[in-house]
Amino acid sequence: MTVEVGKQVKDFTLPSHSGEEVSLSDFKGKHVVLYFYPKDMTPGCTTEACDFRDQHDSFAELDAVIIGISPDPVESHQKFIDKHDLPFLLLADEEHQVAEDFGVWKLKKNFGKEYYGIERSTFILDKEGILQKEYRKVKVDGHVEEALQFIKENL
Template sequence: MSKFPEVGAKAPAFSLKRDGGGEVKLSDFAGRKLVIYFYPKADTPGCTKESIAFNGLKDAFAKADTAILGVSADPVTAQDKFKAKYDLDFPLGSDEQREMLEAYGVWVEKSMYGRKYMGIERATLLIGRDGTVAQTWPKVKVPGHAEEVLQAAQILT
């Protein structure tokens, strides 16, 4: 199992199925800044609040020349429904095989009520124009998070 990428490391390449069909790859964002936020499950309360917060700031992220990508292990059909229900205006990647999730170190052992299971740790990365990790947010708490990531994106050249 990989660990969460460190600042300054090259972002691991990926190619994922995405909402609406087709694929989304790291190389699609070459020369731009990219926010990748990992969320446990589409259409659950925390994931919905986080996605809506990023979507609400999409124009400010665009002004900062920063793309947004949400990633979970949900199937494409679930991503499609989630995106349509909340009118999200950025791609959602589907990693049912968990290859990217493991490469980015967010597929982790979790525990709830004493039961251990594998799942996605809510985390975010800001990747610079050169493809290196500029900033990380492991173990994200949703309130105010999208705003904090936007500030970092605005400062990053």
Template sequence: MKFPETGKKAPKFTLLDQNQNKVSLADYLGKNVVIYFYPKASTPGCTVQACGIRDSKRVFDKLNTVVIGISPDAPRRLINFTEKQDLNFTLLSDEDHAVAESYGVWGEKKFMGRVFDGIHRTTFIVDTKGILRHVMAKVKTKTHHEDVVQYIENNLI
């Protein structure tokens, strides 16, 4: 996997959100953007990660930061996840995994003796000008929200 280069413009994208509205990275110029890729909505690790972000919304707002979650799930699955977990941020559907590929997070995975292609849990932090500032390749679902906040406070504020 090859991630986009930090210090350069983050790869552009436009995808459908959980409400089937088109959302583009460019919509968020002027704000820090946390783009986190996760394998599948409503799975245990992804739920822990999403709920941590949900519970940190006020902190992200104070840091002029929006959070976007991207998975290969269809919008209907995302709306179910959003409603069931009372999520308060945008989830995007990347069904053909084209955006995941452009960010270098789509590739071979191994789970329980099975080999398959899928999303590697990875987070990208983009500044207010659309420049990729940081890649978090090793994400801990339980502390993800805290790790992201700490990076933004120490490097972008």
């Protein structure tokens, strides 16, 4: 089952970089920007995380929280946050269950090898937890500004 624009997103709970359990329902009453990314410390993922970091205050002014999700373990997320001074939650989806629910756990190819991994994607939920916008197969350049603009104009 994947998520659908205009529908309620099913609640989930994952461990955060600090080890505490975080549920999507914890953010009811705020807009939520959920972004799925393949791997901590890789070039594209670092650029995307730093772009979200640099726009964090702009999202906060619109009552929006940013949450990053990848299959990396909690310890990796904490190092990523420490190294790049990230001011938002990173959640560990090591069993990729939430990624599967969002339809972003995909068969990928790289240098002739096939493997499963995260297809970079972002989902914007309104204050009631209803999916308002999805960005799939995200290209990093300009993406964060596009997501911010969507919230400014539509939520």
